Amino acid sequence: xxxxxxxxxxxxGLSIYTLRYYDKQGLLPFVARNSAGYREFTDGDLLxxxxxxxxxxxxxxxxxxxxxxxxxxxxxxSVAHRRALLESHRAAVQKQLVLVRNNLKEIDAxxxxxxxxxxxxxxxxxxxAAVGEKTRLGLANTFExxxxx
Amino acid sequence: xxxxxxxxxxxxGLSIYTLRYYDKQGLLPFVARNSAGYREFTDGDLLxxxxxxxxxxxxxxxxxxxxxxxxxxxxxxSVAHRRALLESHRAAVQKQLVLVRNNLKEIDAxxxxxxxxxxxxxxxxxxxAAVGEKTRLGLANTFExxxxx
DNA sequence: CTAAACCCTCGACCTCACTCGAGGGCAAGC
DNA sequence: GCTTGCCCTCGAGTGAGGTCGAGGGTTTAG
Numbered sequence: 621x622x623x624x625x626x627x628x629x630x631x632x633g634l635s636i637y638t639l640r641y642y643d644k645q646g647l648l649p650f651v652a653r654n655s656a657g658y659r660e661f662t663d664g665d666l667l668x669x670x671x672x673x674x675x676x677x678x679x680x681x682x683x684x685x686x687x688x689x690x691x692x693x694x695x696x697x698s699v700a701h702r703r704a705l706l707e708s709h710r711a712a713v714q715k716q717l718v719l720v721r722n723n724l725k726e727i728d729a730x731x732x733x734x735x736x737x738x739x740x741x742x743x744x745x746x747x748x749a750a751v752g753e754k755t756r757l758g759l760a761n762t763f764e765x766x767x768x769x
Numbered sequence: 770x771x772x773x774x775x776x777x778x779x780x781x782g783l784s785i786y787t788l789r790y791y792d793k794q795g796l797l798p799f800v801a802r803n804s805a806g807y808r809e810f811t812d813g814d815l816l817x818x819x820x821x822x823x824x825x826x827x828x829x830x831x832x833x834x835x836x837x838x839x840x841x842x843x844x845x846x847s848v849a850h851r852r853a854l855l856e857s858h859r860a861a862v863q864k865q866l867v868l869v870r871n872n873l874k875e876i877d878a879x880x881x882x883x884x885x886x887x888x889x890x891x892x893x894x895x896x897x898a899a900v901g902e903k904t905r906l907g908l909a910n911t912f913e914x915x916x917x918x
Numbered sequence: 919c920t921a922a923a924c925c926c927t928c929g930a931c932c933t934c935a936c937t938c939g940a941g942g943g944c945a946a947g948c
Numbered sequence: 949g950c951t952t953g954c955c956c957t958c959g960a961g962t963g964a965g966g967t968c969g970a971g972g973g974t975t976t977a978g
Contacts, residue, residue, distance in 0.1 A: 622906055625955075637937050640956090645935095650899070652908035656944055658955050660908060664899035671879065674872040682935070695915030696892040703883035706876055713873055717866070723823040724862055727855055730820065734852035743845040750799070750813035757771055759801035759809060766844030774925075786967050789926090794965095805974055807925050831965070 622660040632669060646686045647672055649693055668692070678713045771809040781818060795835045796821055798842055817841070827862045 629636045642648055643659070650668060651659050661669070668689075675685045688705055691698035733742050751763050761767065778785045791797055792808070799817060800808050810818070817838075824834045837854055840847035882891050900912050910916065 622908070635937080636955095638935085641936060644957095650911045652903060652911050653956095654908075656955070657957090658944085660906075662899070662902045662906060662908070664902045668899075671875070674875045677872045678869050678876065693912065693915055695896060695912075695917075696889045699883050699888045699892055703880065703888075706880050706883065710873065710876060710880065713869065713876075717869065717873075720827050720862065720866065723826045724859065724866075726820070726823045727827065727859060727862075731852065731855050731859065734848050734855065739848045739852075740845045743848055747844060750811070750817075753811050753813045754801060757809075757811060759771070759803075759811070762799045762801050763842065763844075766842055768844075784967080785925095787965085790966060793927095802926095805925070806927090807974085 622662055623666070625659050625661075628661050628666065628669070631666070632673065634673070642672070642682075645682050647682065647689055649689065675709070678709070679716065680709055684709070771811055772815070774808050774810075777810050777815065777818070780815065781822065783822070791821070791831075794831050796831065796838055798838065824858070827858070828865065829858055833858070 623631070625636050625639055628634075629639060632639075634642075639648070643651065648659075648665075648669070651661055651665050654660050672685055672689070675688065676682075680688075684705070688702060691702045691705070733739060736742065747763060747766055751761055751767050754761055754763070772780070774785050774788055777783075778788060781788075783791075788797070792800065797808075797814075797818070800810055800814050803809050821834055821838070824837065825831075829837075833854070837851060840851045840854070882888060885891065896912060896915055900910055900916050903910050903912070
Protein backbone atom coordinates (compact mmCIF):
# COMPACT_ATOMS: atom_id res chain seq x y z
CA UNK A 621 0.00 0.00 0.00
CA UNK A 622 1.35 3.42 -1.01
CA UNK A 623 0.01 6.94 -0.63
CA UNK A 624 -0.45 9.65 -3.25
CA UNK A 625 0.65 13.20 -2.52
CA UNK A 626 -2.99 14.07 -1.85
CA UNK A 627 -3.30 11.26 0.72
CA UNK A 628 -0.16 12.46 2.45
CA UNK A 629 -1.39 16.03 2.39
CA UNK A 630 -4.59 14.99 4.15
CA UNK A 631 -2.77 12.86 6.72
CA UNK A 632 -0.14 15.42 7.63
CA GLY A 633 -2.00 18.68 7.19
CA LEU A 634 0.80 19.92 4.93
CA SER A 635 -0.49 21.31 1.63
CA ILE A 636 0.35 19.54 -1.63
CA TYR A 637 2.31 22.66 -2.56
CA THR A 638 4.35 22.41 0.62
CA LEU A 639 5.10 18.72 0.08
CA ARG A 640 6.32 19.42 -3.45
CA TYR A 641 8.31 22.38 -2.12
CA TYR A 642 9.94 20.14 0.50
CA ASP A 643 10.81 17.64 -2.19
CA LYS A 644 12.31 20.41 -4.30
CA GLN A 645 14.40 21.46 -1.29
CA GLY A 646 15.78 17.96 -1.01
CA LEU A 647 13.80 16.93 2.07
CA LEU A 648 12.13 13.93 0.41
CA PRO A 649 14.83 12.12 -1.61
CA PHE A 650 13.51 8.82 -0.22
CA VAL A 651 10.12 9.08 -1.92
CA ALA A 652 9.93 6.77 -4.95
CA ARG A 653 8.13 7.55 -8.23
CA ASN A 654 5.91 5.30 -10.32
CA SER A 655 6.19 4.89 -14.08
CA ALA A 656 4.19 8.07 -14.66
CA GLY A 657 6.53 10.10 -12.45
CA TYR A 658 3.99 10.30 -9.60
CA ARG A 659 5.32 10.24 -6.02
CA GLU A 660 4.46 7.06 -4.09
CA PHE A 661 4.82 7.40 -0.32
CA THR A 662 5.28 4.25 1.79
CA ASP A 663 4.53 3.92 5.51
CA GLY A 664 8.25 4.20 6.16
CA ASP A 665 8.31 7.45 4.18
CA LEU A 666 5.52 8.79 6.40
CA LEU A 667 7.64 8.01 9.46
CA UNK A 668 10.54 9.98 8.04
CA UNK A 669 8.19 12.80 7.03
CA UNK A 670 6.89 12.83 10.57
CA UNK A 671 10.43 13.38 11.84
CA UNK A 672 10.80 16.22 9.34
CA UNK A 673 7.62 17.78 10.76
CA UNK A 674 8.96 17.46 14.32
CA UNK A 675 12.09 19.31 13.31
CA UNK A 676 10.10 21.94 11.41
CA UNK A 677 7.60 22.42 14.25
CA UNK A 678 10.43 22.99 16.70
CA UNK A 679 11.79 25.71 14.45
CA UNK A 680 14.56 24.03 12.49
CA UNK A 681 15.36 25.72 9.18
CA UNK A 682 14.67 23.81 5.96
CA UNK A 683 18.37 23.85 5.09
CA UNK A 684 19.24 22.19 8.41
CA UNK A 685 16.50 19.59 8.03
CA UNK A 686 18.04 18.92 4.66
CA UNK A 687 21.41 18.32 6.28
CA UNK A 688 19.75 15.81 8.61
CA UNK A 689 18.04 14.02 5.74
CA UNK A 690 21.31 13.93 3.83
CA UNK A 691 22.82 12.12 6.82
CA UNK A 692 19.93 9.66 6.88
CA UNK A 693 20.46 8.93 3.19
CA UNK A 694 24.11 8.27 3.91
CA UNK A 695 23.20 5.29 6.05
CA UNK A 696 24.26 4.12 9.53
CA UNK A 697 27.76 5.56 9.18
CA SER A 698 26.38 9.04 9.76
CA VAL A 699 24.88 8.30 13.17
CA ALA A 700 27.39 10.49 15.01
CA HIS A 701 26.65 13.42 12.70
CA ARG A 702 22.90 12.97 13.09
CA ARG A 703 23.30 12.90 16.82
CA ALA A 704 25.42 16.07 16.91
CA LEU A 705 22.90 17.89 14.74
CA LEU A 706 19.90 16.87 16.84
CA GLU A 707 21.75 17.53 20.09
CA SER A 708 22.52 21.08 19.06
CA HIS A 709 18.97 21.60 17.85
CA ARG A 710 17.67 20.24 21.12
CA ALA A 711 19.73 22.78 23.06
CA ALA A 712 18.40 25.63 20.89
CA VAL A 713 14.81 24.49 21.41
CA GLN A 714 15.28 24.23 25.17
CA LYS A 715 16.70 27.75 25.26
CA GLN A 716 13.79 29.02 23.21
CA LEU A 717 11.30 27.26 25.50
CA VAL A 718 12.79 28.99 28.53
CA LEU A 719 12.60 32.35 26.77
CA VAL A 720 9.00 31.85 25.74
CA ARG A 721 7.97 30.68 29.19
CA ASN A 722 9.58 33.72 30.82
CA ASN A 723 8.04 36.11 28.34
CA LEU A 724 4.68 34.45 28.79
CA LYS A 725 4.97 35.07 32.54
CA GLU A 726 5.34 38.78 31.83
CA ILE A 727 2.32 38.72 29.58
CA ASP A 728 0.43 37.02 32.39
CA ALA A 729 1.49 39.83 34.72
CA UNK A 730 -0.01 42.33 32.25
CA UNK A 731 -3.14 40.24 32.06
CA UNK A 732 -3.39 40.23 35.85
CA UNK A 733 -3.43 44.02 35.77
CA UNK A 734 -6.01 44.16 32.98
CA UNK A 735 -8.21 41.59 34.75
CA UNK A 736 -8.18 43.19 38.19
CA UNK A 737 -11.30 45.06 39.37
CA UNK A 738 -9.31 48.30 39.52
CA UNK A 739 -7.69 47.77 36.10
CA UNK A 740 -8.65 51.18 34.75
CA UNK A 741 -7.18 52.92 37.80
CA UNK A 742 -3.89 51.03 37.59
CA UNK A 743 -3.57 51.66 33.87
CA UNK A 744 -4.34 55.36 34.37
CA UNK A 745 -1.62 55.52 37.00
CA UNK A 746 0.94 53.97 34.63
CA UNK A 747 -0.10 56.36 31.92
CA UNK A 748 0.22 59.40 34.20
CA ALA A 749 3.70 58.25 35.22
CA ALA A 750 4.75 57.99 31.57
CA VAL A 751 3.23 61.37 30.71
CA GLY A 752 4.89 62.94 33.77
CA GLU A 753 8.25 61.57 32.70
CA LYS A 754 7.92 63.06 29.23
CA THR A 755 6.95 66.44 30.68
CA ARG A 756 9.77 66.39 33.24
CA LEU A 757 12.27 65.75 30.45
CA GLY A 758 10.89 68.53 28.26
CA LEU A 759 9.56 66.12 25.63
CA ALA A 760 6.31 66.28 23.70
CA ASN A 761 3.40 64.36 25.21
CA THR A 762 3.14 61.44 22.81
CA PHE A 763 0.21 60.12 24.88
CA GLU A 764 -1.92 63.15 24.08
CA UNK A 765 -4.95 61.19 22.91
CA UNK A 766 -4.70 58.69 25.75
CA UNK A 767 -4.51 61.29 28.49
CA UNK A 768 -7.44 63.20 26.99
CA UNK A 769 -9.63 60.07 27.06
CA UNK B 770 17.70 61.04 31.23
CA UNK B 771 16.80 59.79 27.76
CA UNK B 772 18.31 57.13 25.49
CA UNK B 773 19.42 57.39 21.87
CA UNK B 774 18.47 54.71 19.40
CA UNK B 775 21.98 53.29 19.76
CA UNK B 776 21.64 53.06 23.55
CA UNK B 777 18.32 51.27 23.15
CA UNK B 778 19.80 48.95 20.55
CA UNK B 779 22.55 47.93 22.97
CA UNK B 780 20.16 47.49 25.88
CA UNK B 781 17.61 45.41 24.02
CA GLY B 782 19.76 43.53 21.52
CA LEU B 783 17.51 44.74 18.70
CA SER B 784 19.46 46.29 15.83
CA ILE B 785 19.08 49.99 15.08
CA TYR B 786 17.56 48.93 11.76
CA THR B 787 14.97 46.82 13.55
CA LEU B 788 14.06 49.63 15.94
CA ARG B 789 13.52 52.01 13.03
CA TYR B 790 11.57 49.31 11.22
CA TYR B 791 9.35 48.85 14.27
CA ASP B 792 8.77 52.58 14.43
CA LYS B 793 7.85 52.59 10.74
CA GLN B 794 5.36 49.78 11.43
CA GLY B 795 3.69 51.92 14.08
CA LEU B 796 5.05 50.03 17.10
CA LEU B 797 6.75 53.04 18.67
CA PRO B 798 4.32 55.99 18.39
CA PHE B 799 5.11 56.87 22.01
CA VAL B 800 8.77 57.71 21.34
CA ALA B 801 9.33 61.49 21.28
CA ARG B 802 11.74 63.34 18.99
CA ASN B 803 14.13 66.16 19.84
CA SER B 804 14.52 69.36 17.82
CA ALA B 805 16.83 67.61 15.34
CA GLY B 806 14.28 64.86 14.71
CA TYR B 807 16.26 62.29 16.76
CA ARG B 808 14.30 59.70 18.75
CA GLU B 809 14.56 60.14 22.54
CA PHE B 810 13.56 57.07 24.52
CA THR B 811 12.51 57.46 28.16
CA ASP B 812 12.57 54.74 30.82
CA GLY B 813 8.83 54.41 30.38
CA ASP B 814 9.36 53.88 26.65
CA LEU B 815 11.82 51.07 27.44
CA LEU B 816 9.15 49.40 29.56
CA UNK B 817 6.69 49.51 26.69
CA UNK B 818 9.37 48.30 24.29
CA UNK B 819 10.04 45.43 26.65
CA UNK B 820 6.39 44.44 26.42
CA UNK B 821 6.67 44.60 22.63
CA UNK B 822 9.66 42.25 22.81
CA UNK B 823 7.72 39.81 25.02
CA UNK B 824 4.96 39.70 22.44
CA UNK B 825 7.42 39.34 19.58
CA UNK B 826 9.44 36.63 21.36
CA UNK B 827 6.29 34.63 21.95
CA UNK B 828 5.53 34.79 18.23
CA UNK B 829 3.00 37.58 17.91
CA UNK B 830 2.87 39.14 14.44
CA UNK B 831 3.99 42.77 14.05
CA UNK B 832 0.50 43.74 12.89
CA UNK B 833 -1.05 42.31 16.07
CA UNK B 834 1.54 43.99 18.27
CA UNK B 835 0.56 47.15 16.48
CA UNK B 836 -3.07 46.59 17.38
CA UNK B 837 -2.02 46.21 21.02
CA UNK B 838 0.04 49.42 20.93
CA UNK B 839 -2.87 51.22 19.28
CA UNK B 840 -4.99 50.20 22.27
CA UNK B 841 -2.33 51.44 24.67
CA UNK B 842 -2.28 54.79 22.86
CA UNK B 843 -6.05 54.98 23.24
CA UNK B 844 -5.72 55.12 27.01
CA UNK B 845 -7.46 53.26 29.85
CA UNK B 846 -10.73 52.92 27.96
CA SER B 847 -9.21 50.15 25.85
CA VAL B 848 -8.37 47.88 28.77
CA ALA B 849 -11.00 45.29 27.80
CA HIS B 850 -9.68 45.16 24.25
CA ARG B 851 -6.08 44.81 25.43
CA ARG B 852 -7.12 42.02 27.72
CA ALA B 853 -8.97 40.13 24.98
CA LEU B 854 -6.01 40.44 22.64
CA LEU B 855 -3.49 39.20 25.23
CA GLU B 856 -5.82 36.44 26.39
CA SER B 857 -6.15 35.06 22.89
CA HIS B 858 -2.40 35.36 22.31
CA ARG B 859 -1.77 33.56 25.58
CA ALA B 860 -3.93 30.65 24.44
CA ALA B 861 -2.05 30.45 21.13
CA VAL B 862 1.31 30.42 22.91
CA GLN B 863 0.19 27.70 25.31
CA LYS B 864 -0.93 25.58 22.39
CA GLN B 865 2.36 26.15 20.62
CA LEU B 866 4.29 25.24 23.79
CA VAL B 867 2.48 21.93 24.02
CA LEU B 868 3.23 21.18 20.36
CA VAL B 869 6.90 22.01 20.73
CA ARG B 870 7.26 19.98 23.91
CA ASN B 871 5.66 16.94 22.27
CA ASN B 872 7.78 17.25 19.17
CA LEU B 873 10.87 17.67 21.30
CA LYS B 874 10.03 14.42 23.05
CA GLU B 875 10.10 12.66 19.70
CA ILE B 876 13.44 14.21 18.88
CA ASP B 877 14.67 12.97 22.25
CA ALA B 878 13.50 9.49 21.32
CA UNK B 879 15.58 9.71 18.13
CA UNK B 880 18.52 10.94 20.18
CA UNK B 881 18.14 7.99 22.54
CA UNK B 882 18.54 5.67 19.58
CA UNK B 883 21.53 7.55 18.21
CA UNK B 884 23.18 7.64 21.63
CA UNK B 885 22.71 3.97 22.52
CA UNK B 886 25.73 1.65 22.34
CA UNK B 887 24.05 -0.36 19.60
CA UNK B 888 22.99 2.74 17.64
CA UNK B 889 24.45 1.54 14.34
CA UNK B 890 22.64 -1.78 14.63
CA UNK B 891 19.28 -0.18 15.40
CA UNK B 892 19.65 2.32 12.57
CA UNK B 893 20.63 -0.46 10.15
CA UNK B 894 17.53 -2.37 11.18
CA UNK B 895 15.28 0.62 10.49
CA UNK B 896 16.96 1.10 7.16
CA UNK B 897 16.52 -2.51 6.15
CA ALA B 898 12.85 -2.34 7.06
CA ALA B 899 12.40 0.71 4.83
CA VAL B 900 14.32 -0.87 1.97
CA GLY B 901 12.32 -4.09 2.35
CA GLU B 902 9.08 -2.15 2.18
CA LYS B 903 10.11 -0.44 -1.06
CA THR B 904 11.12 -3.77 -2.61
CA ARG B 905 7.93 -5.50 -1.48
CA LEU B 906 5.89 -2.76 -3.15
CA GLY B 907 7.87 -2.94 -6.36
CA LEU B 908 9.38 0.50 -5.92
CA ALA B 909 12.91 1.65 -6.65
CA ASN B 910 15.34 1.51 -3.74
CA THR B 911 15.73 5.16 -2.92
CA PHE B 912 18.14 4.20 -0.12
CA GLU B 913 20.63 2.72 -2.57
CA UNK B 914 23.62 4.66 -1.29
CA UNK B 915 22.69 4.07 2.36
CA UNK B 916 22.29 0.32 2.02
CA UNK B 917 25.58 0.07 0.12
CA UNK B 918 27.43 1.79 2.95
C1' DC C 919 36.71 74.88 10.88
C1' DT C 920 36.84 70.29 10.21
C1' DA C 921 36.70 65.31 11.12
C1' DA C 922 34.39 61.65 13.45
C1' DA C 923 30.53 59.76 15.11
C1' DC C 924 26.16 60.17 15.63
C1' DC C 925 21.17 60.77 13.81
C1' DC C 926 17.35 60.99 10.05
C1' DT C 927 14.28 59.23 5.80
C1' DC C 928 13.37 56.68 1.82
C1' DG C 929 13.33 53.07 -0.96
C1' DA C 930 15.68 49.02 -2.58
C1' DC C 931 17.03 44.54 -1.43
C1' DC C 932 17.26 40.05 1.06
C1' DT C 933 15.90 35.53 3.19
C1' DC C 934 12.60 32.30 4.36
C1' DA C 935 8.87 29.47 3.57
C1' DC C 936 5.66 28.88 1.07
C1' DT C 937 1.76 29.51 -2.78
C1' DC C 938 0.14 29.45 -7.19
C1' DG C 939 -0.69 29.32 -12.29
C1' DA C 940 0.54 27.72 -16.79
C1' DG C 941 1.21 24.05 -19.57
C1' DG C 942 1.03 19.34 -20.00
C1' DG C 943 0.67 14.05 -18.93
C1' DC C 944 -2.09 9.88 -17.09
C1' DA C 945 -6.32 7.04 -15.77
C1' DA C 946 -11.13 5.94 -14.97
C1' DG C 947 -15.98 6.36 -16.07
C1' DC C 948 -19.64 7.39 -19.42
C1' DG D 949 -12.97 9.42 -27.37
C1' DC D 950 -13.90 12.83 -24.08
C1' DT D 951 -14.47 14.77 -19.60
C1' DT D 952 -12.98 14.77 -14.87
C1' DG D 953 -9.73 14.54 -11.58
C1' DC D 954 -5.72 13.39 -10.45
C1' DC D 955 -0.48 13.97 -11.10
C1' DC D 956 3.95 16.44 -12.85
C1' DT D 957 7.60 20.59 -13.52
C1' DC D 958 9.00 25.18 -13.79
C1' DG D 959 9.18 29.58 -12.64
C1' DA D 960 6.96 33.62 -10.89
C1' DG D 961 4.66 35.80 -6.97
C1' DT D 962 3.62 36.64 -2.00
C1' DG D 963 4.11 38.21 2.79
C1' DA D 964 6.65 38.58 6.92
C1' DG D 965 10.44 40.48 8.99
C1' DG D 966 14.10 42.53 8.59
C1' DT D 967 18.76 44.75 6.49
C1' DC D 968 21.14 48.13 4.06
C1' DG D 969 23.00 52.15 1.30
C1' DA D 970 22.52 56.75 -0.42
C1' DG D 971 22.03 61.25 0.63
C1' DG D 972 21.93 64.48 4.04
C1' DG D 973 21.62 66.93 8.78
C1' DT D 974 23.74 67.37 13.89
C1' DT D 975 26.98 67.36 17.65
C1' DT D 976 31.33 67.13 19.78
C1' DA D 977 36.31 67.13 20.23
C1' DG D 978 40.58 68.93 18.60
